Amino acid sequence: MTITKGTSPPTRNTPVALARGMLTGGVIGASLAAFVVGCVIESVPLCVTGVGLPAVYGLLFFLAGVPRRAREAAIPPRTALAQIASLEAVGGEATSDVAVRFDVTVAPDDEVPAYRVQFTQHINLADLPDYRPGGVVVVQYPPDRLWRVRILKRPTPEWEERAAGARLDSAPGPAVVSEPSAGCAVGLVTLLALLLAAAAVILQFRADLVDKETSVQPPSSAEPSVSSTSSTTVVSSASGTVALGPGQSFLDKGELRRAVDSLTKGKSKGTGTGPDTGQALTVVVQERLLSVVFAPTGSQAPHFDPSSVPYERFPALVEEARSSLGVRSPQTWQITTDRLTGTLTIRVGVTGSEGAASLEANGKGEVVRRTPAR
Known part of the structure; x- marks a missing residue:
């Protein structure tokens, strides 16, 4: 390019x-x-x-x-030296690896002139002191996608020697190379x-x-729907939904847990199936919409207790998906919780102009898989 x-x-x-x-x-x-x-x-x-x-x-x-x-x-990647202009930790403090946003000047050996680029890469906490502004590192990038720069943590001895004795000038101005937008x-x-x-x-x-x-009129003994200016709750034997009003979000502290409790209130917590057991097939969360599909009577589909889901981890999972998977301008997000694979799985998907990305977490809210935007 x-x-x-x-x-x-x-x-x-x-x-x-x-x-x-x-x-x-x-x-x-x-x-x-x-x-x-x-x-x-x-x-x-x-x-x-x-x-x-x-x-x-x-x-x-x-x-x-x-x-x-x-x-x-x-296509074999190109190897080059790069000078770090600045770096900033942007997430992942709870794990051994931390997501770091680098702003570097890349100096290719071929006819491509030096250029500046920003990218995010996970670095082990123990290795962070090795990266500092003004330092020279060895990087690789595809020749047809100059913005996909990655720092080589273990370069060859030849490149290590070149980096140790190299002195590079930082390219002026802001980072100018990035993936073409949609x-x-x-x-x-x-x-x-x-x-x-x-x-x-x-x-x-x-x-x-x-x-x-x-045509559907609830009997007088049935539990009525709860409506207010801030949220609307609708509960039936097969499903339940909660819609928040403007200015609210299910990422607010305690909001999601209260909403789930309102949908399962009055339902038993047995291990069987049926409309009154409180067992769920799926729990889907968006910015202001919560939907729970309860396990029907006699269903053999994998189900779970919706109150056992670690909702307190959801804000952090959404933040990690929005900041570390390559979607620089996230527009929408959705969390889907189910047991279709046998164990409780939490999937967080985000979409933006760069495409779609997702991550998966286990029943404790620990991230086990990341699928960045491509």
């Missing part, structure tokens, strides 16, 4: 990017609408479709990118597809929604 100081990188308003944005928006809109409509009309298949559609799409998206990643992996057109297409897909799902089930609203 051509490096022009002081200018923004080119955008990717290509037909492929537009089509991918349209497909992504359609999947997001359809899955959210299907899940919400399924909760309202008490349709478990529709709820499962809303949860499973993004997972299937993510798998297909991953498989479709295998040939491209294979081609990229076949562009405004892709964002608009994604938003339009999201709205159209959600509207299509709602229109398809509008008759069921109207019938549910007009």
